[in-house]
Amino acid sequence: MTREFLIAGFGGQGILFVGKLLSYIGLIDGKEVSWLPSYGPAMRGGTCNCSVCISGSPIGSPLVVNPDILIVMNTPSYDKFIGAVKKGGKAFVDSSLVDKRSENPDIECHYIPATNLAHDNEIKGMANIILLGKLIKETGLAGLETVRKAVEKSVSAGKAGLIEANMRAIEIGAAN
Amino acid sequence: MERSLMKGNEALAEAAIRAGCAHYFGYPITPQNEITAYMSKRLPKVGGVFIQAESEIGAINMVYGCAATGTRCMTSSSSPGISLKTEGISYLAGADLPCVIVNVQRGGPGLGSIQPSQADYWQATRALGHGDLRIPVFAPSTVQEMADMTGKAFDLADEYRTPVMILADGLLGQMMEPVSFPEEKAPAARGEKAWAANGHGNARPKNIVNSLYLQPEKLEQNIKERFVRYGEIEKKYADAVSDNADGADIIVAAYGSTARIARSAADMARAAGIKTGTFRPLTLYPFPEKALREACASAKKVLVTEMSMGQMVDDVKLALECKLPVEFFGRTGGFVPAPSEIFEKIKSMTEV
Amino acid sequence: MPKFTRPRALADTETHYCPGCTHGIIHRVIAEVIDEMGAQGETVGICPVGCSVLAYDYFNCDMIEASHGRSPAVATGVKRARPDRLVFTYQGDGDLAAIGIAEIIHAAARGENITAIFVNNTTYGMTGGQMAPTTLPGQVTQTSPYGRNTATDGFPLRICEIMAQIDGVALAERVAVIDPKSVSTAKKAVRKGFEFQKNKQGFSIIEVLSTCPTNWGLTPLKSIERLKNDMLPYYPTGVYREGAAR
Numbered sequence: 148m149t150r151e152f153l154i155a156g157f158g159g160q161g162i163l164f165v166g167k168l169l170s171y172i173g174l175i176d177g178k179e180v181s182w183l184p185s186y187g188p189a190m191r192g193g194t195c196n197c198s199v200c201i202s203g204s205p206i207g208s209p210l211v212v213n214p215d216i217l218i219v220m221n222t223p224s225y226d227k228f229i230g231a232v233k234k235g236g237k238a239f240v241d242s243s244l245v246d247k248r249s250e251n252p253d254i255e256c257h258y259i260p261a262t263n264l265a266h267d268n269e270i271k272g273m274a275n276i277i278l279l280g281k282l283i284k285e286t287g288l289a290g291l292e293t294v295r296k297a298v299e300k301s302v303s304a305g306k307a308g309l310i311e312a313n314m315r316a317i318e319i320g321a322a323n
Numbered sequence: 324m325e326r327s328l329m330k331g332n333e334a335l336a337e338a339a340i341r342a343g344c345a346h347y348f349g350y351p352i353t354p355q356n357e358i359t360a361y362m363s364k365r366l367p368k369v370g371g372v373f374i375q376a377e378s379e380i381g382a383i384n385m386v387y388g389c390a391a392t393g394t395r396c397m398t399s400s401s402s403p404g405i406s407l408k409t410e411g412i413s414y415l416a417g418a419d420l421p422c423v424i425v426n427v428q429r430g431g432p433g434l435g436s437i438q439p440s441q442a443d444y445w446q447a448t449r450a451l452g453h454g455d456l457r458i459p460v461f462a463p464s465t466v467q468e469m470a471d472m473t474g475k476a477f478d479l480a481d482e483y484r485t486p487v488m489i490l491a492d493g494l495l496g497q498m499m500e501p502v503s504f505p506e507e508k509a510p511a512a513r514g515e516k517a518w519a520a521n522g523h524g525n526a527r528p529k530n531i532v533n534s535l536y537l538q539p540e541k542l543e544q545n546i547k548e549r550f551v552r553y554g555e556i557e558k559k560y561a562d563a564v565s566d567n568a569d570g571a572d573i574i575v576a577a578y579g580s581t582a583r584i585a586r587s588a589a590d591m592a593r594a595a596g597i598k599t600g601t602f603r604p605l606t607l608y609p610f611p612e613k614a615l616r617e618a619c620a621s622a623k624k625v626l627v628t629e630m631s632m633g634q635m636v637d638d639v640k641l642a643l644e645c646k647l648p649v650e651f652f653g654r655t656g657g658f659v660p661a662p663s664e665i666f667e668k669i670k671s672m673t674e675v
Numbered sequence: 676m677p678k679f680t681r682p683r684a685l686a687d688t689e690t691h692y693c694p695g696c697t698h699g700i701i702h703r704v705i706a707e708v709i710d711e712m713g714a715q716g717e718t719v720g721i722c723p724v725g726c727s728v729l730a731y732d733y734f735n736c737d738m739i740e741a742s743h744g745r746s747p748a749v750a751t752g753v754k755r756a757r758p759d760r761l762v763f764t765y766q767g768d769g770d771l772a773a774i775g776i777a778e779i780i781h782a783a784a785r786g787e788n789i790t791a792i793f794v795n796n797t798t799y800g801m802t803g804g805q806m807a808p809t810t811l812p813g814q815v816t817q818t819s820p821y822g823r824n825t826a827t828d829g830f831p832l833r834i835c836e837i838m839a840q841i842d843g844v845a846l847a848e849r850v851a852v853i854d855p856k857s858v859s860t861a862k863k864a865v866r867k868g869f870e871f872q873k874n875k876q877g878f879s880i881i882e883v884l885s886t887c888p889t890n891w892g893l894t895p896l897k898s899i900e901r902l903k904n905d906m907l908p909y910y911p912t913g914v915y916r917e918g919a920a921r
Binding site: 346348372374376377378380381382384385386387388389390391392394396410411414418519520521522523524525526529530531532533534535 | 715716717718719721728729731732734735736737738739740741742745748749750751752753754755756757760761777778780781785
């Protein structure tokens with residue numbers, strides 16, 4: 148079975164980083180994974196998204212069109228992708244930045260004020276990880292130990308101090 | 324072997340270094356910049372040479388000079404940059420110099436787009452420079468193959484003294500997948516090649532690296548000899564994989580990243596009760612004609628799918644000698660086809 | 676008294692150069708320097724597209740034939756693979772100053788330890804005498820039949836003066852080969868360039884003012900006169916930059 152994730156928002160929100168974390172979670176679990184960014188001239192501030200597939204068998208198309216799980220961090224991405232979520236799929240929405248609500252009964256939507264939570268807990272810039280924390284709790288994707296290992300792999304060597312902050316963000320997400 | 328998560332571009336660069344390529348010459352262009360960046364970071368640390376050239380033309384000619392000394396070397400670029408390199412590629416072929424050239428394809432013609440594309444198939448297999456020449460072309464489909472085929476490309480280049488191309492695309496270059504690397508090879512000893520122009524040391528007759536033959540007899544003889552070698556490459560290196568081809572009514576033929584999507588589409592088709600197999604060439608020149616005919620033994624129709632308006636479709640028709648109907652589905656301009664689009668096409672082919 | 680003999684670095688073969696052309700002198704000057712430095716076994720020469728396209732047959736060292744204008748890039752590849760080798764390019768004015776201007780400027784800017792021998796005869800010789808980047812104002816060529824008109828054809832490039840601005844350059848010197856004295860100066864310049872290269876002090880370029888009797892439509896002697904009267908005022912000989920690259 149292949150689980151398809153789509154993470155979307157603005158460049159600079161850590162969209163690709165969440166994708167990388169998800170990929171490492173799959174890799175540590177011994178699964179096949181693929182990570183595919185949208186790429187373009189806008190390095191900061193433009194819309195940005197990332198496809199991640201985790202599977203027990205070789206992955207065909209790495210491009211996620213209809214995600215099982217969607218994370219959205221801005222309104223344009225919400226408008227673009229909320230209708231693409233598969234029946235029975237889940238969406239995780241940063242409600243600090245998106246004030247819309249889905250009326251589709253076929254998908255399960257979680258609204259987390261992730262950007263505000265990050266601000267209040269003084270872990271600015273980690274709204275993405277808070278959303279991931281919620282995702283992990285709601286999907287049972289991985290245990291905390293696996294997540295920690297994935298964080299350790301994903302955080303670059305010079306920024307090891309950020310590992311604990313990431314784990315706190317995961318916990319905050321899971322608690323909301 | 325440990326699996327690490329890497330972008331296709333980075334895996335290719337790492338594999339090249341492990342294959343003993345310590346000399347890289349490049350010029351920035353999206354979506355292959357990770358190769359150039361990786362080389363600039365790693366090569367100085369392994370005693371290698373990285374040069375960001377003044378242009379793609381500069382880079383390919385640095386490759387020409389470096390290869391002429393008998394040293395493993397490479398360059399990489401994306402579609403518009405490959406067009407600039409074709410002059411140098413023709414000279415490399417004419418002077419029988421081994422090297423690896425990577426094309427991480429993007430949309431064209433002209434500046435096109437920076438999104439994935441497979442619109443350089445004709446260029447790669449037919450027209451990588453003027454003159455009577457062929458360039459072996461590998462077509463990876465996964466990040467692991469980006470690494471594995473790079474090692475193979477260097478070996479083929481040295482064995483037959485020819486430039487070799489790796490034809491990837493923006494999707495393969497940018498995506499991350501788990502990859503593992505074979506043990507490191509010892510870098511090829513410098514200047515041990517008898518034909519190299521690296522200073523004769525007053526110990527042998529002088530060597531000339533050259534593609535100019537003003538006498539038609541000599542040029543014809545030279546080209547004919549090279550085509551004998553191409554013939555050997557065709558026998559030895561043509562390679563493909565097929566899945567679920569036995570008893571299939573429809574064979575979907577695709578290479579590179581589109582082949583992955585074709586496989587997803589074929590899965591959907593089989594789930595819908597359509598006997599569908601897939602065929603994927605690993606080499607585009609030589610095109611695996613025999614393998615295609617075998618894969619199509621039971622097929623009633625063949626579908627070719629590409630990220631272009633249909634270029635490999637020519638080679639498929641030639642290999643099948645027009646004995647089967649060949650249809651085409653493609654997206655172009657930077658669009659990656661969705662499995663469902665290809666599946667719809669397969670379905671339409673079953674309707675009479 | 677020393678006997679006049681062929682330098683060892685020069686092949687014992689007939690060249691294809693036209694009678695009266697100064698390529699032969701320039702070849703000989705380079706070969707003498709290679710001999711004197713005992714460098715024949717460690718030298719790799721790169722020849723261009725143009726009249727000297729066949730120079731690979733005339734030097735007794737390893738030679739590489741490059742595509743039009745790209746010799747400095749090819750030389751860069753050779754030198755970076757084999758930093759212990761003496762690497763020179765031999766280029767004409769069309770090759771170096773037109774199609775190959777990017778390659779030469781950037782090889783110089785990188786301070787590549789290579790030496791460019793730049794033969795300036797103000798015309799494309801091999802193709803039949805077309806206008807070159809160094810063609811003088813008013814000069815009649817196949818493609819400037821009314822004389823080079825600076826209003827429409829632009830102005831000649833003074834390469835040594837350009838090279839003198841580049842920090843990677845250890846030597847930029849313009850010489851001529853019109854009499855024994857100037858030939859002797861030219862040889863000294865080539866030697867200097869090779870020494871700078873050997874000492875890894877940067878890029879060197881020796882511009883050699885040369886004649887093209889065939890395409891100029893003059894006798895060899897009249898060609899020398901033209902070089903003196905018309906070219907020297909526009910392209911003064913001398914050292915434009917000298918000293919380790921900085």
